[in-house]
Amino acid sequence: STPTSAGIVPWPADLATQYRELGYWTDDLMVDALRISALRDPHKIALVDGDVRLSYAQLFERADALAVNLRKLGLDVDDRVVVQLPNCWEFVVLTLACLRIGVIPVMALPAHRRHELEYLAEHSEAVAIIVPDVLRDFDHQELAEVIRDVVPSVKHLIILGSDIHEGNVDLGALCAEYSDDLSTLEGLQISPDDIAVFLLSGGTTGLPKLIPRSHNDYLYNLKVTAAAANLDAETVYLVALPAGHNFPLACPGFLGTFLVGGTVVMLRTPEPRKAFDAISREKVTHTAAVPAVVQQWIDFEVAENTGQLGSLKVLQVGGSRLVDELAARVTPVLGCELQQVFGMAEGLINTTLSGDPEEVIIGTQGRPVSPGDEVRVVDEDGNILPTGGRGVLHTQGPYTLRGYYRAEEHNKRAFSSDGWYITGDIVIIRPDGNIVVEGRDKDLINRAGEKISGEEVENLIYRHPGIEMVAAVAIPDAKLGERVCVYVTLREGVHTTLEELRDLMKEANVAAYKLPEVLVVTEKMPLTKVGKIDKKALREDLARRGPIAP
Numbered sequence: 001s002t003p004t005s006a007g008i009v010p011w012p013a014d015l016a017t018q019y020r021e022l023g024y025w026t027d028d029l030m031v032d033a034l035r036i037s038a039l040r041d042p043h044k045i046a047l048v049d050g051d052v053r054l055s056y057a058q059l060f061e062r063a064d065a066l067a068v069n070l071r072k073l074g075l076d077v078d079d080r081v082v083v084q085l086p087n088c089w090e091f092v093v094l095t096l097a098c099l100r101i102g103v104i105p106v107m108a109l110p111a112h113r114r115h116e117l118e119y120l121a122e123h124s125e126a127v128a129i130i131v132p133d134v135l136r137d138f139d140h141q142e143l144a145e146v147i148r149d150v151v152p153s154v155k156h157l158i159i160l161g162s163d164i165h166e167g168n169v170d171l172g173a174l175c176a177e178y179s180d181d182l183s184t185l186e187g188l189q190i191s192p193d194d195i196a197v198f199l200l201s202g203g204t205t206g207l208p209k210l211i212p213r214s215h216n217d218y219l220y221n222l223k224v225t226a227a228a229a230n231l232d233a234e235t236v237y238l239v240a241l242p243a244g245h246n247f248p249l250a251c252p253g254f255l256g257t258f259l260v261g262g263t264v265v266m267l268r269t270p271e272p273r274k275a276f277d278a279i280s281r282e283k284v285t286h287t288a289a290v291p292a293v294v295q296q297w298i299d300f301e302v303a304e305n306t307g308q309l310g311s312l313k314v315l316q317v318g319g320s321r322l323v324d325e326l327a328a329r330v331t332p333v334l335g336c337e338l339q340q341v342f343g344m345a346e347g348l349i350n351t352t353l354s355g356d357p358e359e360v361i362i363g364t365q366g367r368p369v370s371p372g373d374e375v376r377v378v379d380e381d382g383n384i385l386p387t388g389g390r391g392v393l394h395t396q397g398p399y400t401l402r403g404y405y406r407a408e409e410h411n412k413r414a415f416s417s418d419g420w421y422i423t424g425d426i427v428i429i430r431p432d433g434n435i436v437v438e439g440r441d442k443d444l445i446n447r448a449g450e451k452i453s454g455e456e457v458e459n460l461i462y463r464h465p466g467i468e469m470v471a472a473v474a475i476p477d478a479k480l481g482e483r484v485c486v487y488v489t490l491r492e493g494v495h496t497t498l499e500e501l502r503d504l505m506k507e508a509n510v511a512a513y514k515l516p517e518v519l520v521v522t523e524k525m526p527l528t529k530v531g532k533i534d535k536k537a538l539r540e541d542l543a544r545r546g547p548i549a550p
């Protein structure tokens, strides 16, 4: 057992046995499975990032170099490192190097700031923070230094870029200096049940929770999602969403593409002009997008008639609900197949499949990718509903977590008494097994696929002494799906503005996507019978008010 395993809820022994017997868990380490592709065709191009093109042999050589150098720095099996990098080849090399030496990356998102990163470093007891020097005018290195000074576990700052401060380590150099002394990589005690990566939950209570993904479960996740998207060695997969997110990372994402020996293209932004250029230049066949990006791509293609997407076979869309009207335009406008993906970093992935009737591809979010996935729909009183009933989706399976990391109290609420994950998504499972996502029963705002905890926003706004009560709710938005709206009641004589509340949150150094975009000042907050703020009533109130200009 490792220090990390103390914070992990394992699968029950009978299920674990079953998952092995059925061949879902193969007791291989992720990196060993991925390396097989490298050995099969070492000269094949594995990774493209702008002008950088790495063959499989070169990719794994770099990953070995980085692994050796991380070991030299003192990193050991089970050490956690907070990773916040843009989509670039170094991100991929780092992920493989960590997998190789059993160092667990905590996959932060690019928009995260001190509020999130400090907590992640603290909660995971990270030994290192790995960030770019400066990105989009933000000095990540400086922030990392601030965090190192307050989080005692953090010993190393590993920086991507050219302006590396003294005492910090140059990530580029660690990847480049190839050492053929691989002895430090031998004999490491890594078990396939150990945690391979920590993903972040959308988080419905305060800060994001850490999702432990084991080698066994995540490798299986790669296999089933790669099969569902028809990936093979001919696949050219474009990473345009933030690569630390479960979807472009592993569903099947870049790791799933390596597993089948395909080629991965890294792009820093899904912005249509850049994405279309990359697709046509690299003959991309598969990519993943959120609905807000799909909307931009469709608008762009309609306006510009680029004809650049000839190679694109499959567009995976997920992260938030794709409305039917937009779904129906994907194939006619972009000329590729649509695969709806209703997934979660916690595990369960549902997809439509190539060859499904059009009605299924356009109107549903598909079905579980593994025969080992179990799903049920539960009503408000906890009764399991018959097929077709509308309620909250529960799930368990060979790649769905049994508990968040070091979150005993929260786990009591997030899992049923028999250990199933309570997704908080309100769904209908049709008789044909396909799932339609109808809404949600969780305190979360889904802004273009980025998940925002209502409670987190509220806690930050409560720092304002003039605020009596605050509630953050989703306001529907044509472009982003939803935005953050806050309702507040004020103490006597107090006045506030949206700008002031946004500034308050900016001072707390939170990710910008969490800032409220609409403010409603109200006299009285609607309350439920138990005296909590009635968010359902607030959402109805928003609907009655009609469009509010942000």
Ligand code: J2J
Residues within 6 Å of the ligand: 200, 201, 202, 245, 246, 247, 248, 251, 317, 318, 319, 320, 321, 322, 340, 341, 342, 343, 344, 345, 346, 349, 365, 423, 425, 437, 440, 449, 451
């Ligand atoms: C409606 N809601 C959806 C969909 C996710 C693939 C795709 C997405 C994610 C992801 C992911 C939805 N329609 N098609 O990890 O590998 C909402 C649900 C769900 C939550 C999970 C992947 N696809 N959602 O979005 O962990 O509410 O994962 O529970 O970020 O997003 O969010 P997240």
